[in-house]
Amino acid sequence: MLSSIRVSHYAACLALIFAFAMTFVLCAPALADTPDETFKALGLAKTASPKELYDALTKRYYDESQGAGKGSFSKYWEPIPISKYLNPHDFYKPPQTIDVDAQRAQCVECHSQVTPGWTHSWKGSVHGNLDAIRNLPDSDARAYKKAMITEVENNLRSIGTLKNGETLKEVGCIDCHMGVGKDHGQHKTELRMPDAAACGQCHVQQFAERESERDTFTWPQDQWKPGHPSHALSMKANVENAVWAAMEQREVAEGCTFCHTPQTTCNSCHTRHEFSAVQARKPQACAICHNGVDHNEFEGYMLSKHGTIYQTRGDTWDWNVRLADAMEKGNMNAPTCAFCHMEYQGKFTHNMVRKSRWAFVPMPKIAENLNHPWFTQRKESWVSTCSNCHSDSFARAYLDGMDKGIVSGLDITEKARSVLVKLYNDRLLPGQTTNRPAPPPPEKDDAGGFFQLFWQKGNNPSAIEYVFADMWEHHQIKHYKGLAHMNPGGYTYTEGWSQLIGAAAKINDE
Numbered sequence: 001m002l003s004s005i006r007v008s009h010y011a012a013c014l015a016l017i018f019a020f021a022m023t024f025v026l027c028a029p030a031l032a033d034t035p036d037e038t039f040k041a042l043g044l045a046k047t048a049s050p051k052e053l054y055d056a057l058t059k060r061y062y063d064e065s066q067g068a069g070k071g072s073f074s075k076y077w078e079p080i081p082i083s084k085y086l087n088p089h090d091f092y093k094p095p096q097t098i099d100v101d102a103q104r105a106q107c108v109e110c111h112s113q114v115t116p117g118w119t120h121s122w123k124g125s126v127h128g129n130l131d132a133i134r135n136l137p138d139s140d141a142r143a144y145k146k147a148m149i150t151e152v153e154n155n156l157r158s159i160g161t162l163k164n165g166e167t168l169k170e171v172g173c174i175d176c177h178m179g180v181g182k183d184h185g186q187h188k189t190e191l192r193m194p195d196a197a198a199c200g201q202c203h204v205q206q207f208a209e210r211e212s213e214r215d216t217f218t219w220p221q222d223q224w225k226p227g228h229p230s231h232a233l234s235m236k237a238n239v240e241n242a243v244w245a246a247m248e249q250r251e252v253a254e255g256c257t258f259c260h261t262p263q264t265t266c267n268s269c270h271t272r273h274e275f276s277a278v279q280a281r282k283p284q285a286c287a288i289c290h291n292g293v294d295h296n297e298f299e300g301y302m303l304s305k306h307g308t309i310y311q312t313r314g315d316t317w318d319w320n321v322r323l324a325d326a327m328e329k330g331n332m333n334a335p336t337c338a339f340c341h342m343e344y345q346g347k348f349t350h351n352m353v354r355k356s357r358w359a360f361v362p363m364p365k366i367a368e369n370l371n372h373p374w375f376t377q378r379k380e381s382w383v384s385t386c387s388n389c390h391s392d393s394f395a396r397a398y399l400d401g402m403d404k405g406i407v408s409g410l411d412i413t414e415k416a417r418s419v420l421v422k423l424y425n426d427r428l429l430p431g432q433t434t435n436r437p438a439p440p441p442p443e444k445d446d447a448g449g450f451f452q453l454f455w456q457k458g459n460n461p462s463a464i465e466y467v468f469a470d471m472w473e474h475h476q477i478k479h480y481k482g483l484a485h486m487n488p489g490g491y492t493y494t495e496g497w498s499q500l501i502g503a504a505a506k507i508n509d510e
Contacts, residue, residue, distance in 0.1 A: 037215035050158040071239025088193030107173035121273040127171035141320035152202045199266040209350035220374040235262040242443040243451035259289035278319040286337045293474040300485035309334035323348045355381045362410045409479040431459025471503035
């Protein structure tokens with residue numbers, strides 16, 4: 001009798017301990033590494049649970065007053081068929097030709113025949129093989145993902161999708177395209193194209209990191225609006241751009257949206273349906289957007305000594321090792337885009353802008369304030385990053401020279417701007433008084449404006465205005481990017497400086 005009482009008492013104690021432990025899991029602080037600025041912006045305490053944080057992030061993510069939706073120029077443009085895939089929250093509607101209550105297993109069975117590329121990628125992903133990750137020995141470079149699966153399960157328990165003690169069996173089509181944990185769903189009404197918030201339901205930490213770009217990028221002299229430019233508010237670069245909204249050629253305009261998707265999605269770097277961390281760590285993952293005449297980061301990197309080492313030695317690196325261990329355990333002996341831009345004070349995060357100083361394009365209000373504490377603190381963070389491979393002295397020497405070189409390029413551009421603006425104000429540009437149609441609304445006329453790279457009618461733009469638009473939007477930026485990515489030809493002769501000199505000469509001839 002006494003023995004059974006002891007057993008019952010022991011069982012009751014275990015139950016209380018388990019209940020307390022689960023309460024701790026469900027109410028544990030969400031993310032220790034989420035910036036304080038984000039908790040403050042969301043009105044949350046640092047002790048917020050994953051559910052509280054996810055709900056607050058999602059509410060803001062879909063808030064049209066904070067970056068979502070068609071923007072202030074919405075009446076000037078309409079979506080085209082491809083738009084529903086680029087901005088699914090606003091424009092996607094499920095196809096009405098497939099009327100089926102799809103079961104979890106049916107998704108894979110059907111799409112293995114209809115779209116085999118999707119299912120083939122998914123079957124080779126972590127999502128399709130959770131147990132394979134769980135069973136990895138600790139010596140495997142991917143073993144860190146076991147803790148990530150546990151974190152995801154804790155997030156889903158906090159949110160209420162998983163029951164206490166329940167584990168995640170897989171992440172299948174239905175979880176992302178209808179709802180996490182669903183067994184079935186109506187294809188005609190419940191099918192969705194996932195966005196970052198859909199990914200964030202499981203990956204709360206990564207979602208919060210990316211969203212924190214809004215909160216940690218507040219310019220001291222209002223050089224840009226808060227949170228700009230960033231991945232978190234990427235779509236704003238489109239919908240708040242007058243010429244983008246004004247363009248009749250929507251197919252061309254939507255070319256911008258392939259990169260400037262609503263609050264750049266996780267899929268932008270971790271391509272569906274493999275969602276590979278290995279792929280996202282390689283420079284080519286960044287290259288699809290970060291290339292070309294107005295932001296040639298990829299070209300600059302690949303033609304630098306860093307890029308040379310990557311191209312000649314990258315096949316000897318273990319890309320499965322997480323970034324934090326890439327140099328020590330992964331044999332990495334040169335930086336990648338991800339290593340430099342995700343690192344901040346010794347940690348790696350999806351907030352890419354905590355060290356940003358020159359942002360997208362050099363401007364006088366930045367150049368004039370480089371000694372302000374906001375800028376110098378960010379520069380110190382770059383010195384710390386560079387010091388993973390270089391001496392403190394070398395890092396400071398290069399960064400100081402980079403700043404001076406960028407300022408020199410900006411000086412040429414601004415002098416040319418003053419010449420062009422005077423010609424415009426004096427109405428001396430070719431055809432200005434006889435053949436200068438106004439640009440379509442909501443765009444407004446300007447001398448050498450951004451719109452003149454995408455719209456033309458009569459003498460608007462004049463040839464010299466196009467030269468200037470090309471100068472400040474392309475050559476000046478390539479000069480800056482060549483310096484920032486250590487590509488000598490990218491800022492001296494092939495691109496950058498020499499091109500700025502040529503453009504200035506043409507403008508001064510006027």
